[in-house]
Amino acid sequence: MDVEMEYTCNFLQSKMAKINFYGIDISDLAIEQAKKRLPEYANNFKQCEQVPNIDSLYKGLKFDLIVANQSLYYLDDPDLDNILGQIYRALNPGGIIFITWMGIENFYYNISKPIEGKSLRRVELNNRLNETSQINIKSKEEFSSLFHNYKKTSFRLL
Numbered sequence: 001m002d003v004e005m006e007y008t009c010n011f012l013q014s015k016m017a018k019i020n021f022y023g024i025d026i027s028d029l030a031i032e033q034a035k036k037r038l039p040e041y042a043n044n045f046k047q048c049e050q051v052p053n054i055d056s057l058y059k060g061l062k063f064d065l066i067v068a069n070q071s072l073y074y075l076d077d078p079d080l081d082n083i084l085g086q087i088y089r090a091l092n093p094g095g096i097i098f099i100t101w102m103g104i105e106n107f108y109y110n111i112s113k114p115i116e117g118k119s120l121r122r123v124e125l126n127n128r129l130n131e132t133s134q135i136n137i138k139s140k141e142e143f144s145s146l147f148h149n150y151k152k153t154s155f156r157l158l
Contacts (some may be wrong), residue, residue, distance in 0.1 A: 005069060006037050012065075024048040024057060025071075051079045054086045062092045068099045073136045077119040080136065080146065088150055102137050109137045 012019055022044040023034050035042040046057050066087050072080060087097055102108060112121035112135065120134040138146075 005034075005067075008067065008069075009038060020044065022058065022061070022063070024052050024054070026050055051075065051082055052086075054083075054090050058090070061090070062095075063090055064092050064095045066091060066095070066097050068097070070100050072099060073102045073138075074134065075136060077136070077146075080119075081149070084146060085149070101143055102135055103143070104137055104139045106137065108135060112137060 009021055021038055021041045023031070024046050025031050025034075026048060028047050031045050031047045034045040038045075048057060068087070072083065075083060091097065108123045109121070111125075112123045115122055115134065118134075119136050119138075121137050123133045123135050125131050125133075
């Protein structure tokens with residue numbers, strides 16, 4: 001759990017009378033940090049595969065708010081469609097999904113290269129970070145099209 005997510009959790013606790021936190025991440029370190037920062041919810045934080053099975057991890061629990069912070073754009077479109085379906089099935093009626101997504105306006109898009117046969121783009125950072133990532137960078141229109149299977153859902157792009 002990074003500092004940004006910790007602030008989000010603190011904000012939500014200050015605004016809601018009753019709240020329970022759950023979290024999944026592929027990083028063991030992130031899960032351990034979440035357990036240390038929110039020990040009262042430690043049993044709700046679980047390490048998962050890159051494309052988790054939410055129902056298996058949480059045995060049919062339903063949620064009022066699901067936040068995907070800086071995570072879903074690492075998935076290729078077929079895996080992304082899979083996880084979006086899982087998220088919608090795990091959401092209570094009237095629930096909210098909050099997704100942060102990297103758009104084509106982001107600096108990474110200009111330095112990225114398409115990967116043949118995938119919706120992911122290769123991003124190489126050769127300065128102080130010196131790392132390579134594969135990121136699914138989309139325009140607002142392309143991002144909106146991800147929800148074609150969920151017509152009953154209204155969403156707003158910020």
